[in-house]
Amino acid sequence: MTSPQIGIYGLGTMGAALALNMAEKGIAIAVSNRSAKGVADFMDRAGPLAERVSASDDLSALVQALPQPRTLLAMIPSTGPMDALLDDLIPLLSPGDTVIDAGNADFHDTRRRTHRLAEHDLHFVGMGVSGGENGARNGPSMMVGGSDHSWRHLRPVVEAIAARYNGAPCVAHLGPDGAGHFVKTVHNGIEYADMQMIAEVYDLMRNGMGQEPAQIGQHFARWNDGPLGSYLFEITGTLLQAADPKTGKPMVDVITDSAGQKGTGRWTVIEAIKLGQSANMIEAAVAGRAWSAERAVRQDADATFGAARNPIDLDAARLEPALLAARVLEYAQGFRILAAASTEYDWQLDPGTIARIWRAGCIIRAKTLDDIAQAFDDGPPHGELLLSSRFSEVLDRGIPALRKVVGQAVLAGHPVPVLSAALAWFDTMRQGRGTASVIQAQRDFFGRHGFGRVDAEGVFHGPWWG
Numbered sequence: 001m002t003s004p005q006i007g008i009y010g011l012g013t014m015g016a017a018l019a020l021n022m023a024e025k026g027i028a029i030a031v032s033n034r035s036a037k038g039v040a041d042f043m044d045r046a047g048p049l050a051e052r053v054s055a056s057d058d059l060s061a062l063v064q065a066l067p068q069p070r071t072l073l074a075m076i077p078s079t080g081p082m083d084a085l086l087d088d089l090i091p092l093l094s095p096g097d098t099v100i101d102a103g104n105a106d107f108h109d110t111r112r113r114t115h116r117l118a119e120h121d122l123h124f125v126g127m128g129v130s131g132g133e134n135g136a137r138n139g140p141s142m143m144v145g146g147s148d149h150s151w152r153h154l155r156p157v158v159e160a161i162a163a164r165y166n167g168a169p170c171v172a173h174l175g176p177d178g179a180g181h182f183v184k185t186v187h188n189g190i191e192y193a194d195m196q197m198i199a200e201v202y203d204l205m206r207n208g209m210g211q212e213p214a215q216i217g218q219h220f221a222r223w224n225d226g227p228l229g230s231y232l233f234e235i236t237g238t239l240l241q242a243a244d245p246k247t248g249k250p251m252v253d254v255i256t257d258s259a260g261q262k263g264t265g266r267w268t269v270i271e272a273i274k275l276g277q278s279a280n281m282i283e284a285a286v287a288g289r290a291w292s293a294e295r296a297v298r299q300d301a302d303a304t305f306g307a308a309r310n311p312i313d314l315d316a317a318r319l320e321p322a323l324l325a326a327r328v329l330e331y332a333q334g335f336r337i338l339a340a341a342s343t344e345y346d347w348q349l350d351p352g353t354i355a356r357i358w359r360a361g362c363i364i365r366a367k368t369l370d371d372i373a374q375a376f377d378d379g380p381p382h383g384e385l386l387l388s389s390r391f392s393e394v395l396d397r398g399i400p401a402l403r404k405v406v407g408q409a410v411l412a413g414h415p416v417p418v419l420s421a422a423l424a425w426f427d428t429m430r431q432g433r434g435t436a437s438v439i440q441a442q443r444d445f446f447g448r449h450g451f452g453r454v455d456a457e458g459v460f461h462g463p464w465w466g
């Protein structure tokens with residue numbers, strides 16, 4: 001057997017899928033796992049691919065199986081277990097070796113671990129992987145941080161296993177230290193907003209327009225064939241048409257209405273705020289998940305106030321342009337956070353490249369991303385997607401439709417936190433002269449903070465200070 005090109009530690013759902021994908025692409029790999037059972041199960045699953053796999057139950061044997069400089073990918077929880085793994089690995093590795101954390105890490109941890117390994121002349125790569133188990137097995141989208149040295153060794157492996165869009169692999173080296181994990185975090189934040197937006201439209205169609213889940217699913221399936229084409233619309237079209245084998249009811253009717261979350265949406269919002277940004281659509285989506293978890297409170301509030309059951313006067317044809325406009329706005333918000341972080345951490349993130357590697361393999365893959373990549377290549381005014389001429393028609397057509405959808409929803413009492421946030425943001429940003437003069441006057445009034453004037457340079461106070 002040729003010597004392994006890469007080691008994989010952690011053969012759970014994602015690690016095993018990535019390892020099998022590599023072996024299938026002809027890459028010789030070495031694997032190991034905390035429990036020996038994980039290794040044995042993996043070798044069973046590998047079948048004929050096992051001939052490209054060198055397996056061991058022991059971390060030091062895994063390290064020894066790799067030629068130097070070593071490339072070792074860990075797919076385990078990116079929290080405490082990753083630090084514990086590094087404690088064990090550092091004495092086993094040699095200068096120039098690379099450890100990759102391919103889990104969903106907080107990018108602050110990735111930066112800290114990068115510095116820690118650098119003290120031992122070791123390289124640390126934070127790599128975001130999107131696409132779930134199926135993506136990892138058949139072609140994920142991967143967002144890679146770390147050094148050029150690590151990228152040189154990792155590149156042939158990840159380009160071989162990545163999803164492809166028109167032949168181009170959906171993986172790129174995006175920047176140093178935490179860049180890859182940060183981009184993955186924001187990817188997930190956009191994912192939260194898109195999922196919540198879909199759930200809001202489902203509510204309007206189900207409880208406002210009186211449609212059954214299967215009918216709504218057919219709308220999503222049809223929209224998926226048009227400019228809204230995306231993985232999340234595709235699966236929503238399918239899952240809304242599914243029936244529960246036990247009761248025969250629509251599957252969505254027997255699933256509890258409390259959404260889980262693992263933290264990446266929340267991290268996006270926290271980091272955005274720290275960077276002086278506000279991605280209000282992503283904030284609304286994170287809030288939506290949190291509120292969904294408060295079932296007992298919602299049920300009591302329903303008994304007290306009653307949920308909206310009023311019909312709404314909406315034509316499904318209006319929803320498509322409204323959703324497309326909202327999708328452009330949620331991506332625009334995500335890319336603003338990326339731009340702010342790129343400046344703060346000096347990552348030199350290229351938004352066009354990021355849009356391109358999201359076009360296939362990842363959960364937020366969508367037709368719109370091709371236009372977004374081109375819009376960034378054109379260099380929109382102020383780097384803002386909102387101002388790109390490529391989206392003027394989408395917004396000209398979609399905003400009035402979105403206004404109608406949100407207006408009807410609000411009047412009838414249906415909650416649309418993400419769709420209304422989209423409109424609030426758009427309407428705020430199109431105000432060349434906003435209302436913050438009132439805020440400035442208030443601040444000066446109670447705190448003597450001073451304000452600028454439109455007709456003079458300097459800091460001034462109002463007549464309330466005499």
Ligand SMILES: NC(=O)c1ccc[n+]([C@@H]2O[C@H](COP(=O)([O-])OP(=O)(O)OC[C@H]3O[C@@H](n4cnc5c(N)ncnc54)[C@H](OP(=O)(O)O)[C@@H]3O)[C@@H](O)[C@H]2O)c1
Binds near residue numbers: 033034035129132
């Ligand atoms: N599932 C997804 O769709 C998805 C998508 C993108 C990223 N991720 C990320 O991928 C990583 C792995 O997720 P997964 O879904 O593959 O989880 P999983 O199926 O639960 O597998 C976890 C793996 O980590 C190992 N592990 C757990 N605790 C450990 C410890 N303290 N020390 C050493 N090894 C330990 C497990 O070993 P044992 O076999 O010995 O228990 C197993 O190999 C996570 O960071 C997750 O956030 C997951």
